[in-house]
Amino acid sequence: MKLIFGLMLLLKTAASLEFYCSFLQTGPCNAVLGDKLSLQLVDAREYNLKIQKRIRSKDKDPVCKIWNDRINKAECDLFNNRHDEVSVNNGILIINSVIRADSGTYSIQIYHSVGTETFKADLQVIIEGIPEFVVFVLVWCFQVMVLLGLLGGFHIYMRLTSGKKEEDQSVRMRRFREGHEDTAED
Template sequence: MMLIFGLMLLLLLQTAACLEFNCRFNQSDPCYAALGHKLNLKMVDASIYHLKIQKRINNNPDDPVCRVKNDKIKECDLFNNRAEVTVINGTLIINRVIRADSGNYTLKLDGSNGTVTSTDLQVNVEAPIGSVEVSISCSSNGMKSVSCSSDGDQLIYSWTLNGESMMDGNTTIELNEETDGNIICSVKNHVSHGQKNIRVKHCPVIQMSLIALGCVSLILILLFITACHFYKRKQLQSTPAPAGDTELVYAQISHDKHKKSEKNKSESLPTADVEYAAVRPQTKRKEKKEEEVQYGEVTFTPNRSNALQESKEECVYSQVQRR
């Protein structure tokens, strides 16, 4: 495996524009190509041999074939007339690799003397690595969880803390509370690699706990105040408003006649008796504080001394004002 990676690094020419890979049909190791990037497949001198490149799908003569003669592509159904595929100086060049380019290929050489030789090559296409992202989360017990992620195919992860290697192959690692320093997540596959450096600090366990406790306490206090408010409001709404009070009002009423008759009778009649009668006023609401004028019907029974002079009951309406 280390030999493969070493060969891949030697063959990889990375520029600002694209990734470029060089492989040979007679190599024993698989050929890796980056999706969307350039692949050069070295064949032989196409001016000497008639070449036939066949992609083995079902291992039969009907598999796609591309014939090359005099350094030019002839009768090619392998690459479906793709303009980005050319042959230059005996090298098959694919300027923009697609996933369909993965597979097993056989190169057959037809010599001028009638000899036929063949060689095989395995081509693997992988998506290169995108940007590497690292995140840190703290748990309630002070432990730290560090996660790493990236785009691409066949990703391999590795970690280093303050320059020392840690476990490989995991996208997430757990660190204890005392861990501090620089941590690096490295991501690679057969066609690219990337890494991200991040600073690891202590998790503020006590501070986080106090903040959480304070928030919970505040919420409980607000809930209690709200519950008390609604309880009192419900009590007030459920208590029926008292009916209007009935009061007994005593009125001092004098038997007043017309002024003329009063003078005539003043000599013969005793002083008008003061009588008290119970008057039931109209019901009033508590909210009204203003004095109300009540009218009540009062029936007087004359004294025996006046029975001869006044034979009929008199109904006197008086304006009664509550005290």
Template sequence: MMLIFRLMLLLQTAACLDNVCWFGQSDPCYAALGEKLNLPMVQNTRKYYLKIIKRINDNTQDDRVCRVKNGRMRMSECDLYKNRPEVTVINGFLIIKRVIRADSGDYRLTLTDSDGTETSRDLQVIVEAPIGSVNVSIICSSSGVMRVSCSSEGDQLLYNWTLNGGPLMDGNSSIDLDERTDGDISCSVKNHVSHTQKTIRLVCPTVSVVFVLVWCLQLMLLFGLLGAFHIYMRHTSGKKEEDEKVRMRRFRERHEHTAEDS
């Protein structure tokens, strides 16, 4: 019966492309942050009294529990998913429609049948942020080294480089090449929940000759304006001083004539 249940689940998963993990699997369950996670529990939930436990290992607080009876979550007895309407139980599946960081942890599913027989299955869930867009940049140094760097958002990123389809070294977010290296370089970034890559042409960034000429002309124009302004200010200042001398001379002459008349 369990084999049939697993086969039906595999067919559903292939059609819907949802992430599915099993209570009792030996490997960790990696879930994408913000995405959907399906956790099949048992084919017929009405035959069992289910209890989902999130185990707390630091002994500072009690384990959080959610009870399922007659195929339904008992929200009054579900502090594990309190105030999370996006978590439901449907047809024996625990469905988390939008995974959050707090969903990471160690879980135990306990099944109790009508005879009181109890079995349990454990599962470790690890939540990772999926990879965002990949950016690849090139910096060429005067020593003849071309450094290609790759960056992206996400958790636990692993990098892989290929040049013209051939493998290069793995693991680092940047790689140094000879500036004469030619071709297409690809940076592939992956983690446990997603995979993205970007390919660019290996070309050392160069400064445009037109840009340099325009920049030089702008500087020449700026210096010319500053020089003209400086000359204007000196001329204006000199004219003011000359006018002041003329006024002072005329004032003294008037004062001398007045003294002679008296």
């Protein structure tokens, strides 16, 4: 049981993928729940960036400002309470473990340091996957099936070998009696 659980943990970490997307691509960006997502921005050392997740209106939607390749945590409500999981490196926004709330349409605005807008784009991010509790239930069912298979195999083995023991016992008893009859005649 511990072996199967350990293997499942190893498989979960080995199956972790990294998805790369860019605001220049035409189609949506697809990622899997719990995996790493890298969004190619631009070299943020030369520009000021503003990333906004469009939900309702531009004034109320979550915003994150990036300057000098760093997220300004005071002006970033886009990734609430997840600042350890989200970082910027060489113009790439890295989300280490995506959640369903990360899916949506993101807008990026790039400004020169003087404040003039140089680039604007949208990117749709789609997070796919099954919840972890479903994986837990599937693993548990697999373990139960293996256990029942082992118990069934043991039961069949015992039924097949128990008949041979009775047969061997009767043969030994017959030989024992025949052996005593030979000694009684002497």
